Amino acid sequence: MTDTAVEPTSLLVIEPGDARYENLVQGYNHRFTGRPERVCLPVDTDEVVAAVQHAVTAGKRIAVRSGGHCFENFTAAPEIAVLLDLSQLNGIAHDRRRRAIEIGAGATLGDVYRTLFKRWGVTVPGGTCFDVGAGGHVMGGGYGHLSRRDGLVVDHLYAVEVVVVDESGRARAVVATADPDDPHHDLWWAHTGGGGGNFGVVTRYWLRTPGADSDDPAALLPKAPARVWKRTVMWPWEGMTEKAFDTLLRNYCAWYEKHDDADSPAAGLWSNLIATHRSSGMFGMTVVIDHDGPDAESVFHEQYESVTRGVDVPPVMHTAEVVPWFSSWMPSYTFPNDPQGRYKDKSGNLRKGFTERQRKVIHRYLTDPEQSNPTTCVVLAGYGGKVNTVAPGATATVQRDAVLKVVYSGGVWQSEDRDEAAIAWMRRFYRDVYAGTGGVPVPDDVNAGAYIGYPDADLADPAWNTSGVPWSTIYYGANYPRLRRIKGRYDPRNVFRHALSIELPSA
Secondary structure, three states: OOOOOOOOOOOEEEOOOOOOHHHHOEOOOOOOEOOOOEEEEOOOHHHHHHHHHHHHHHOOOEEEEOOOOOOOOOOOOOOOOEEEEOOOOOOEEEEOOOOEEEEEOOOEHHHHHHHHHHHHOEOOOOOOOOOOEHHHHHHOOOOOOOHHHHOOHHHHEEEEEEEEEOOOOOEEEEEEEOOOOOOOHHHHHHOOOOOOOOOOEEEEEEEOOOOOOOOOHHHOOOEOOOEEEEEEEEEEOOOOOHHHHHHHHHHHHHHHHHOOOOOOHHHHEEEEEEEEOHHHOEEEEEEEEEOOOOOHHHHHHHHHHHHHOOOOOOOOEEEEEEEEHHHHHHHHHOOOOOOOOEOOEEEEEEOOOOOHHHHHHHHHHHOOOOOOOOOOEEEEEEOOHHHHHOOOOOOOOOOOOOOEEEEEEOOOEOOHHHHHHHHHHHHHHHHHHOHHHOOOOOOOOOEOOOOOOOOOHHHHOOOOOOOOOOHHHHHHHHHHHHHHHHHHHHOOOOOOOOOOOOOOOOO
């Protein structure tokens, strides 16, 4: 290695003073704004290699961003000198040689869904936030409203290209596949739920469903629905007693406990219950199921009857209709919902419904008179089904027996002077829900850890995680030792790191 770093000649580099700079250093969560020395915008893998090599040779701390939706400051920490923005690596194409769909890490989920649907009538079971980047979403596991039917996005990951840095400091691109005989198979496995910013820079993915082996791109991934049954329900907080809320929450969770069988027609149904704070006036549930799926209509109506049984609070709004899947459903949850928003969000997975004590805590915080932010909420999203047919060690995503994903959101606010109070309230809420397990969702009969796609640095803080169980176990469970070994092989210099990054193996 030389002492002088050679500047890549073709790479677009934006530095402070450039009119574009302020627009490129700000991500989804406006609590964090980076001040890197440069923002690099590569257009191909060679430029990524050049950018990484330049940063490593110069001894500069590097971070990678695809869509910019990270909940924490992993791409905006003060020590980051080089921000690698992958937004220009957004190509989507059929790779005939690999018999897979190639997706650039900088493509947004909206790009992916539009292209897959319009060109080939297929899709992947990812999230419904269209502005999220594929780069981070896939390596976190990737889930969404079709996951109960089709599994996680990583269950369809055939290969990944990663720019890694070896012990000597040399950057190079490696393609790792799902083929068991691939010498880089472990690197593929690490990207099936190992989280972002850990092993290198993902430049592109190749997706195809296991068992698919066709020259026809329309046969490589799950068929997209043509139409869906869609239900939207809004309940008023006025008149919603603690007993009624408890019944609704208990019923909702119980339905997913009962309908986790991947072979059941109910596996095609997905819903999310978004219980906002009482100050919002009302809260709601959205339900969708492929109109042409088996017994779709009966499952659709049975779920509503089961969830609302005994609640006795009439909705203030209730629609149930058949709509085109892509044009009328998919854009419903595009984020960011506030382009100036500041956030503090946390997550948990449930193997079964909340305990009675947990439900009481949730009701207490959502009706807290001292809280005035109407966007504060708890979101319960359907999970399980096909997701849980994969063994916990087959991918890096260890949570393969959960039936619900939970997001705890402190809502959205705009001014820095509200940070301290909003974050403190969110932390107390989460701590009290999980008071029986040290303030965090330690895996047990009810809880199934947390989702690395929604990173929360508090899990590594003993002030908020008093369980004695490390954050790595909560996110990765028994898969963590293997992830550490892979980290040691592909990032031995710990070039790619952040507050929750995979640790190097012990010496």
